[in-house]
Amino acid sequence: MIKLIIIFLIAWLGFSVWRKLRxxxxxxxxxxxxxxxxxxxxxxxxxxxxxxxxxxxxAFCSKKCLG
Known part of the structure; x- marks a missing residue:
């Protein structure tokens, strides 16, 4: 179970670094x-x-203000 958490954290860290570089x-x-x-x-x-x-x-914004 610990190995799975470590793999997930490494993958997440790699993805975060990759996004920042892009x-x-x-x-x-x-x-x-x-x-x-x-x-x-x-x-x-x-x-x-x-x-x-x-x-x-x-300067006028519209014909209404002009007239």
Whole structure:
């Protein structure tokens, strides 16, 4: 019975080490791209710059806030 427990522990330890070696290192994971955020001139909702409606130098989140 002791032999079975020792074999199980060795197998578990080997599996744990193998999993740790397979994980990507933290510096290998690409960082998410950051986008400039703008605040809607009317409702103050923050939206990505590429989704904003810009008029007269002011940012709006939707046509509803624009009109």
């Amino acid at each position: 994980r990507p290192k933290s510096n290998d994971i690409p960082l998410p791209s950051t986008r400039k955020m703008l605040s809607c001139n009317v409702c103050k909702t923050h939206i990505p710059e590429n989704e904003a409606i810009i008029q007269d130098g002011k």
